[in-house]
Amino acid sequence: MSKSLTRNLSHDELEKFGAEIEALRARTVADLGVRDARYIRNIFKTVRWTEVIGRAALMIGAFLPMPWMIGFWIVGALSLGLSKILDNMELGHNVIHGQFDWMGDPKFQGKSFEWDIVGTSDNWRKTHNFRHHTYTNIHGLDDDIGYGLLRLFPEQKWQPLALIQPIVAVFFALFFQWGVAIQNLPKGGYFGKHGPAARRELKLAGRKISHQLIKDYLIFPALAGPGFLVVLTGNLVANMLRNVWTYTIIFCGHFTTEVETFHRNVLKNETRAHWYWRQIRGSSNLAGGFVLNTLSGNLSHQIEHHLFPDVPANRYVEMAPAVRDICRRYGVHYNTGSLSKQFAQVIWRIVRHSFPSRPSRARVASLQS
Amino acid sequence: MTALTPSLPPTLAPGRSVRKRPSLLRRWAQPFVDPAVFDYWVAHINRLWTWDRALARVVERKEAAAGSVTLLLQPNRHWQGFTPGQHLNLSVEIEGRRVTRSYSLSDVPRPDGRLAVTVQQIDGGLMSTHLCTQTQVGDVLEIGPAFGDLVLPATLQGSYLLLAAGSGITPLMSMTRALAAQQMPVPLSLVYWVKTAEQACFVPELQALAERHPNFTFQLIATQQGGRRIDAEQLAPILAAAASGLHVLACGPGGFAAQARELLAARAASFKAEAFTPAVPLNTDSKHQVQVELRRSGRTLEVASGMSLLAALEAQGLRPQSGCRMGICHSCVCTKHEGLAEDMNTGERCSEPNSAIRICVSRACTDLSLDL
Numbered sequence: 001m002s003k004s005l006t007r008n009l010s011h012d013e014l015e016k017f018g019a020e021i022e023a024l025r026a027r028t029v030a031d032l033g034v035r036d037a038r039y040i041r042n043i044f045k046t047v048r049w050t051e052v053i054g055r056a057a058l059m060i061g062a063f064l065p066m067p068w069m070i071g072f073w074i075v076g077a078l079s080l081g082l083s084k085i086l087d088n089m090e091l092g093h094n095v096i097h098g099q100f101d102w103m104g105d106p107k108f109q110g111k112s113f114e115w116d117i118v119g120t121s122d123n124w125r126k127t128h129n130f131r132h133h134t135y136t137n138i139h140g141l142d143d144d145i146g147y148g149l150l151r152l153f154p155e156q157k158w159q160p161l162a163l164i165q166p167i168v169a170v171f172f173a174l175f176f177q178w179g180v181a182i183q184n185l186p187k188g189g190y191f192g193k194h195g196p197a198a199r200r201e202l203k204l205a206g207r208k209i210s211h212q213l214i215k216d217y218l219i220f221p222a223l224a225g226p227g228f229l230v231v232l233t234g235n236l237v238a239n240m241l242r243n244v245w246t247y248t249i250i251f252c253g254h255f256t257t258e259v260e261t262f263h264r265n266v267l268k269n270e271t272r273a274h275w276y277w278r279q280i281r282g283s284s285n286l287a288g289g290f291v292l293n294t295l296s297g298n299l300s301h302q303i304e305h306h307l308f309p310d311v312p313a314n315r316y317v318e319m320a321p322a323v324r325d326i327c328r329r330y331g332v333h334y335n336t337g338s339l340s341k342q343f344a345q346v347i348w349r350i351v352r353h354s355f356p357s358r359p360s361r362a363r364v365a366s367l368q369s
Numbered sequence: 370m371t372a373l374t375p376s377l378p379p380t381l382a383p384g385r386s387v388r389k390r391p392s393l394l395r396r397w398a399q400p401f402v403d404p405a406v407f408d409y410w411v412a413h414i415n416r417l418w419t420w421d422r423a424l425a426r427v428v429e430r431k432e433a434a435a436g437s438v439t440l441l442l443q444p445n446r447h448w449q450g451f452t453p454g455q456h457l458n459l460s461v462e463i464e465g466r467r468v469t470r471s472y473s474l475s476d477v478p479r480p481d482g483r484l485a486v487t488v489q490q491i492d493g494g495l496m497s498t499h500l501c502t503q504t505q506v507g508d509v510l511e512i513g514p515a516f517g518d519l520v521l522p523a524t525l526q527g528s529y530l531l532l533a534a535g536s537g538i539t540p541l542m543s544m545t546r547a548l549a550a551q552q553m554p555v556p557l558s559l560v561y562w563v564k565t566a567e568q569a570c571f572v573p574e575l576q577a578l579a580e581r582h583p584n585f586t587f588q589l590i591a592t593q594q595g596g597r598r599i600d601a602e603q604l605a606p607i608l609a610a611a612a613s614g615l616h617v618l619a620c621g622p623g624g625f626a627a628q629a630r631e632l633l634a635a636r637a638a639s640f641k642a643e644a645f646t647p648a649v650p651l652n653t654d655s656k657h658q659v660q661v662e663l664r665r666s667g668r669t670l671e672v673a674s675g676m677s678l679l680a681a682l683e684a685q686g687l688r689p690q691s692g693c694r695m696g697i698c699h700s701c702v703c704t705k706h707e708g709l710a711e712d713m714n715t716g717e718r719c720s721e722p723n724s725a726i727r728i729c730v731s732r733a734c735t736d737l738s739l740d741l
Binding site for chain 1: 400401403405406408409410422460462464465466467468469692693695697698699700702703715721723724725727
């Protein structure tokens with residue numbers, strides 16, 4: 001990418017811009033109520049029913065003759081996959097952000113919610129809610145830039161291993177939940193000063209992983225008796241469907257062509273308004289309707305999510321036109337496009353930066369502004 | 370009866386929630402049960418069934434007096450019982466938000482396990498209005514464990530004086546009924562102040578008890594119909610009649626409790642009072658010191674009300690969990706049990722008990738209690 005599509009703002013302009021974003025937030029928060037509570041409860045119900053339908057279809061399919069078995073297996077895996085996608089994205093990710101804390105319902109408290117994925121929600125709160133959302137797209141601080149596995153920006157150091165990253169990326173997509181769970185664990189330091197805390201974290205992560213494995217690959221398959229393998233493969237496929245889908249959506253949020261990354265210098269005396277500005281420049285949306293919004297956990301509104309991570313996600317679709325209008329007036333590039341267009345750009349990044357690349361001079365300038 | 374306003378008295382600290390040891394089956398199943406999922410499915414069979422939450426169904430609703438209703442509640446198996454004089458927290462959802470208030474239990478523990486709560490509708494009271502006008506038989510409410518130490522001692526000696534003002538009657542009514550059930554083993558007097566006689570609850574029952582038990586006297590004082598607010602003259606005959614060891618229990622608004630304490634604390638063998646509105650208007654500006662109770666670590670600290678709670682706690686050498694320090698990541702969220710907190714970004718104030726606050730952007734307007 002060449003020059004930043006966002007024009008520079010004077011200090012006063014930036015403050016006014018930030019005030020408009022905050023006013024939009026205040027308007028939305030003041031209006032929260034029954035509608036939002038009903039929305040998240042309906043999502044919770046959908047997660048429960050699709051899970052039961054999926055597991056039941058797999059279980060019944062295991063005892064049916066051949067063509068029926070395959071039909072039930074496909075329906076079961078799809079339904080269970082859908083359940084896990086909704087649980088992780090529209091329910092879990094949003095609730096863990098504290099979007100529904102205002103309800104006071106213990107079931108939807110960000111601090112205690114646990115989800116159907118191998119990574120623990122505690123760990124996620126640290127690396128995602130805190131590091132990724134505070135230091136969005138800052139090299140060296142936001143681990144989500146390539147997840148320590150992929151080179152997606154020319155500012156990242158090139159190593160020969162990067163040459164095979166298009167293949168690595170495919171495996172990463174298939175096992176994305178494992179990538180996230182492992183990425184978040186402390187890398188060493190298990191015996192030093194913070195050893196006990198690190199070991200405890202490792203132990204909790206191990207417990208969650210074994211819990212998930214026992215549930216999907218032992219208990220439910222065993223309940224099917226002779227149909228053990230039918231259920232096991234169905235669960236495996238459901239988990240992988242979820243993995244590939246979440247990977248696709250998440251990569252489209254920050255790795256499209258026009259997103260910007262930042263040097264850690266930007267943090268020096270960063271104001272709240274600048275933080276908002278950086279969130280928009282570092283995120284990209286997906287244009288779509290209700291189905292895409294729901295299945296992506298409203299990360300189709302990645303920009304709105306990064307501006308308002310703790311506002312209920314079902315509100316992003318209503319806030320988006322206002323955000324877009326503010327961006328237009330302040331000359332901030334609002335990065336959006338169809339899923340296919342945005343994901344094609346992500347794939348291009350993965351391929352392009354597997355080879356050595358250097359940041360363009362214009363880009364370096366914009367990074368340091 | 371009335372909601373004990375959330376930000377208040379130290380007597381409202383939850384106590385006595387001694388849990389029974391869970392059964393072997395529960396302990397084995399625990400790791401594989403997500404309570405929210407369990408509750409969702411079993412609620413299709415019976416809305417009172419849960420994994421561990423205490424719920425109660427409204428089984429009867431009747432007018433107690435003008436502007437008051439008594440709700441009879443059938444709790445599920447997770448309710449652990451109470452002692453006369455204690456209260457419980459009731460939670461309902463209003464406009465998508467859970468609202469929790471404390472109410473005294475007005476009856477004695479009943480053989481069928483049902484609980485009676487008398488609610489007086491307060492002007493502008495969110496919860497009391499909801500309970501008085503919206504709540505219907507069949508509704509399910511969430512309940513908390515019984516708490517409070519305005520209770521009768523295990524062994525009764527001397528004579529007892531109960532002073533109630535307004536909705537302060539409910540815990541004292543529960544004690545009166547408990548003593549009546551024991552045939553009034555000790556001399557008991559109940560003085561009950563109300564604004565108008567129409568607002569008084571339980572009067573026919575109290576009069577009947579007074580007729581039946583020579584040991585029990587009951588006096589109703591309506592302050593807007595010629596009666597006087599609590600003073601020494603009213604209490605003089607009772608003090609004179611009590612031969613020895615007068616134990617006083619009072620419940621009412623803050624001003625009433627303070628006045629009762631002044632009149633009687635020095636002259637009675639024991640004095641206990643409970644108030645449900647603060648005695649003095651609260652200072653909520655950002656330039657005073659407040660007490661922050663860290664309930665889990667059992668400490669109380671004095672902090673400046675103008676500082677964010679996170680900064681204030683760190684200044685005292687504590688290291689509560691935190692992250693972005695700007696209110697976005699929710700790492701520092703903790704439960705505020707009681708007290709008034711203000712969001713320093715938006716100026717929004719939160720007095721709702723047991724609500725989640727972000728300590729990095731919240732300051733304490735009044736004394737607070739946190740789950741830290």
